[in-house]
Amino acid sequence: MTLGVIMLCHAALDRTAQLARHWAMHGCPVVIHVDARSPQAQFDSLRTALKDLPDIRFTRRLPCEWGTFEIVQATLEAASRMLAEFPQVDRVLLASGSCLPIKPVRALQAHLAAHPDTDFIESVTTADVGWTIGGLNEERFTLRFPFKWKSQRRLFDGYVRLQRFFRLRRRLPPGLVPHLGSQWWCLTRPTLQAILQHPDRARIDRYFKLVWIPDESYFQSLVRQVSNRIESRSLTLSKFDYQGRPYIFYDDHLHLLRQADAFIARKAWPQAQLLYDTFLTPDGDRAHAAAPSPGKINRLFAKAVERRVNGRPGLYMQSRFPIHARRGTQSAAPYGVFSGFGALVPEFKPWLSRALDARVHGHLFAFDRVQFADGETVFKGGLSDSPTLRDYNPRSFLTNLIWNTKGETQCFQFGPEDEQEIAPFIASDPNASIFVVSGAFAIPLWQSGRSAAEVRAEAARLQKVESDFIDLLKGPETKARTRIWSLTEFIENPAEPLEQLADLLNPRAAHRTGELPLLVDLHGFGSFLQDLRNQGMAPVLMGDFPSDADLALPSPPFARPRVVR
């Protein structure tokens, strides 16, 4: 069995020479096509470099612009030359000037010998192809593409639109079923012969001249008519990124390429010296891993596409800044926002931190300073407690905080007494869980000991701010999970809200209500509210707060849910 190699080259012709020599040294005749657009001087030096090898031929140089029929034409001419000049060749491999054999050539020859009469060519019907770029799939065959995609993009796009508008469709040559697949194949002599001598060849060529990217469909479609045994898989490892460009292999991919199950890798960076040195030794790379693990290389490139297309959620940085993101802008991880709990439950922060196993901050958006957990002046990532820095860009501040602390749930207190600019972002962030006890802002005012007349204006302002916040939370833009209780609802049954929030933020927590924190003594708060009313303010957010006489206070530690009244 003799393997012949067709090489299509356009750049880095010094590597082409090295590759051609490698094939030739292993008894493979080589037919080389060099793009007409490559400099003549480079072509001449390639010829000179390979002069000593008898079984190397060069074919007529055609200009091969990407996506045009010239590439197929060049392949066809090289193939007929191969079959005509090297009668001993019974398998033909199509490779590029940067296709690096990553297994010993002998192993490839053995593999082919073990699969006689088999054509290795990826060939998939258009309906089943998931990898084409640009949305042109079946239309590659039904529309006409006289313009070049790279240099005549406007004409290309315009003509596609025009044909779609008038619903122009081409008729396929009889018997042709469009198939797509990798450009790089390995065919048997009879199959290739049959394609070259196809009775309808002239008509088929005419048809494919106006098909887009015919190098991915010409042989892939025709082989279905002439071959007896197709193995629809390429022997060449070729990965494409999300824009349809082939991935490039570098020296640091060596260990991955050794584990690949393909025989040839496309494409190697011309200056990846280590790759060429390793794989182009006389025996190929003998050190290649015994157990192939192609999954690794697939994962690597799949992850790269994922990173480029979706990125890391919640990350805002120099090369990822979602302005028009489809799924909205958001933070990196779930976090909790608590409004009013601090005033009602003096030991709320330590309790929450135990119940959720989370980092519990104070009022991060307080006017006087950022209240990081444990009173730190600088927090993770170098966040400063300066309110001016925070207010300069509150959104960056919060998204940084959540990004910096991935792996640890963050909670913070937030109320009407805080800077509110961040509120719309929190409300629209699906990672936020917001718990509000409305009206609790009045408790510190009451505790301050000042008279209702003195705090009336402040109470009215806070109520306005809080009611705006609650309106925002109830608005259509809100994607955060929200729970809102009025102060009255909360004190009637404080255990339930506390359990709910613990469940929501830490669903896996085993512990239950066992220990719930003490509630602040609200004896006298009812009369304070009445005083506010008497001063002309309408405290509404607290709900229908019971008068002092109805409150069975001071409240004992509530070990189980109970209803006051």
Add this chain to the structure above:
Amino acid sequence: MGLSTLLRLRTRRQYLLVRAYRRRRQLTPVADRTASLPAHPILLFSTVRNESVRLPYFLSYYRRLGIDHFLIVDNGSDDGTREYLARQPDVSVWTTAAGYKQSRFGMDWMTYLLGRYGHGRWCLTVDADEFFIYPFCETRPLRALTDWLDSAETPSFAAMMLDMYPKGAMHEQPFSEGQNPFEIAQYFDSGNYVISHNPLYRNLWIQGGPRARLFFTDRPRRAPAMNKTPLVKWHRSYAYVSSTHMLLPRRLNLVYDDQGGEKPSGVLLHAKFLDTFGAKAAEELARGEHYAESAEYRAYREAISRERDLWCNWSEKYVNWRQLEILGLMSKGNWA
């Protein structure tokens, strides 16, 4: 964003180009070796002043990355910088005694040299205290990156500045010639960068790091910009607008993805905060030749007399580019 904006930006760009061209006479060649450039060179452009202590490491660092030729403007050094550079086989040196500030902080000279020698070539424009880090920089030379950018038809590459600082006061660990500055300045702030979008130039404006954390807490707007686009496949019609923070035409500023994906990006490690910094700050303050009337340096001097330790409990110790990528300061994008 109408026609008038486009015209305004175009006028601005042409003004910058004319300005740079007029200032070409300020540059006197000391050693011009540009005639012997190899084909498709990767060039580095820089303006320096009294950097003889830093330059040996700077040159060796960038030679190792694969810079083929350095084009350096010496702005009136008196410490032997010029003579040192002129002796290097891969450096072309111009000298000028003209004002740094009047030259748009050196950018007029850079723009002229970029247009004259950088046309159609990959050009890295950095200061002597900026060290370029990009994905896979330990295993792949700079040319691997520029080849890849070429294949992706991407003309510009972002590398945000990352201020590096030592633990303890800056003067405690003296920096010696030829030394890797990051043996001393090992630490950085990993997650306090604030970003806003500039709709006119379409660039991102990034501020933060230890300088914002310590020296600009009361006027954050004046904190220095950290976003940079130092690597560009230059065209003679391009111009840097403000340092290397932004470019015209503005499509070159689209180094980020605004749909949620990540484009590849790097980092410029900034070795400013060494024991040399105190003297440098005093000198720059006296010259008054820096941005915003040296407000930055004045802020440092005030703050530094009290507090010269930039280190805090949450400072990260630098390991390698992969660490920066995990922290989200840079990205591999779809380069794998």
